[in-house]
Amino acid sequence: MAEASILDAFKNKVVEKIERDLTKKVKVGIIGTGWIAEAHVKAYQKCPDVEIVALADLIPGKAEAFCERYNVGKVAFFKNHKELVDSGLCDAVSVCTYNATHAECTIYALEHGLSVLLEKPMCVTTEEAVAICRADKASKGVLSIGFQPRFDENMKMLKRIVQSGELGKIYYIQTGGGRRRGIPTPFGTSFIQKETAGIGALGDIGCYSLDMVLNSIGYPKPLTVSGYKSDFFGKDPAYEHHDVFSVDDFAAGFIRLEGGIILDFRIAWAMNLDTPGDTIFMGTKGSVRVPSTECWNGSIGGPLVIYHEIAGEQIETVIPKKRMDEDCFDIKIRSFIDAVKGNGEPPVPSSQILYNQAIIDGIARSAELGHEIEIELPEI
Numbered sequence: 209m210a211e212a213s214i215l216d217a218f219k220n221k222v223v224e225k226i227e228r229d230l231t232k233k234v235k236v237g238i239i240g241t242g243w244i245a246e247a248h249v250k251a252y253q254k255c256p257d258v259e260i261v262a263l264a265d266l267i268p269g270k271a272e273a274f275c276e277r278y279n280v281g282k283v284a285f286f287k288n289h290k291e292l293v294d295s296g297l298c299d300a301v302s303v304c305t306y307n308a309t310h311a312e313c314t315i316y317a318l319e320h321g322l323s324v325l326l327e328k329p330m331c332v333t334t335e336e337a338v339a340i341c342r343a344d345k346a347s348k349g350v351l352s353i354g355f356q357p358r359f360d361e362n363m364k365m366l367k368r369i370v371q372s373g374e375l376g377k378i379y380y381i382q383t384g385g386g387r388r389r390g391i392p393t394p395f396g397t398s399f400i401q402k403e404t405a406g407i408g409a410l411g412d413i414g415c416y417s418l419d420m421v422l423n424s425i426g427y428p429k430p431l432t433v434s435g436y437k438s439d440f441f442g443k444d445p446a447y448e449h450h451d452v453f454s455v456d457d458f459a460a461g462f463i464r465l466e467g468g469i470i471l472d473f474r475i476a477w478a479m480n481l482d483t484p485g486d487t488i489f490m491g492t493k494g495s496v497r498v499p500s501t502e503c504w505n506g507s508i509g510g511p512l513v514i515y516h517e518i519a520g521e522q523i524e525t526v527i528p529k530k531r532m533d534e535d536c537f538d539i540k541i542r543s544f545i546d547a548v549k550g551n552g553e554p555p556v557p558s559s560q561i562l563y564n565q566a567i568i569d570g571i572a573r574s575a576e577l578g579h580e581i582e583i584e585l586p587e588i
């Protein structure tokens with residue numbers, strides 16, 4: 209194929225413009241008013257067809273203080289997710305709770321016919337993920353999982369490159385990311401305690417790396433996993449929260465995917481290294497390198513590079529990084545609201561993220577057992 213037609217294969221598809229009826233309002237509730245709830249509220253406030261009507265948090269007074277701090281306006285306050293859902297005030301909710309309560313809040317809202325935007329990671333265990341998918345299937349509400357890096361034009365470009373066929377058959381993928389020192393304790397210790405987080409770096413930022421590569425190759429089923437996890441940095445007596453740290457700060461996995469693809473994964477909240485490696489897709493006709501970032505949060509660190517052969521020459525094609533005019537978080541919220549209003553599918557469906565969660569949980573379980581395990585998923 210000539211070089212011009214190769215580049216044609218990666219061009220943007222024409223995006224159909226959505227006709228929005230802005231007079232039809234969606235009434236939204238926020239479950240969990242911690243750190244990430246702020247980003248949800250700010251993005252909803254940019255949607256003229258959204259009214260935030262309710263806030264809930266387990267900690268007395270937290271939702272009220274949040275409301276005042278972020279000028280949320282006149283809303284009803286509730287002590288937990290059940291009271292908020294039972295109030296009947298909302299059409300949709302954002303589940304912004306810590307990981308350990310993602311499943312119960314999401315399932316309860318879906319069972320009561322509400323639509324749900326659920327923060328990442330989807331939950332903690334595979335069993336919870338299966339239960340969420342079943343509730344999603346049975347509900348009249350829509351469910352989308354909060355992976356905002358999906359909406360980055362560079363991420364979409366990566367997917368188009370992989371799907372174009374130019375790389376031939378993809379047989380090996382390396383992914384992951386890391387932070388030299390980046391154990392997240394922004395407003396407390398909910399990320400590092402087993403009772404609230406369930407999983408550490410593996411779920412928190414590992415889910416982004418997995419979504420980047422699995423979404424690019426069309427989310428094939430995971431078959432087997434050999435996993436490892438450790439907590440050397442979190443448990444180091446020199447670390448200020450070592451006494452409560454009870455999750456992983458590093459994890460790695462070797463995963464066999466349907467279609468004969470090998471996935472090699474590693475993720476770190478803390479390490480003595482700048483990066484545990486770029487993401488690479490190796491194909492029979494070409495490979496692509498996705499540069500990592502210094503402080504991994506799921507974004508693409510620089511221009512993508514394709515390594516291939518053209519007319520017998522070994523060529524590197526550099527795809528310059530696209531600038532984003534709109535914030536990915538705002539697009540995540542807008543596209544969820546569009547799906548709630550019947551304009552399009554949920555942007556990040558639970559049926560895909562089930563496989564993401566099964567790998568995360570598979571790594572955790574394999575690490576605990578000390579050997580490779582098979583991933584078995586029931587019919588949804």
Ligand SMILES: NC(=O)c1ccc[n+]([C@@H]2O[C@H](COP(=O)([O-])OP(=O)(O)OC[C@H]3O[C@@H](n4cnc5c(N)ncnc54)[C@H](O)[C@@H]3O)[C@@H](O)[C@H]2O)c1
Nearest residue numbers: 240242243244265266288289304305306307309327328398
């Ligand atoms: N998409 C992103 O960029 C991004 C960034 C940060 C965090 N997150 C995710 O968002 C989630 C929340 O993170 P955070 O930093 O805001 O946590 P946080 O601990 O600051 O806030 C969570 C809040 O949820 C409340 N809560 C828990 N269960 C509840 C229930 N049943 N009903 C009502 N309230 C309940 C807690 O009391 C707490 O105030 C995590 O799963 C995290 O992975 C996503």
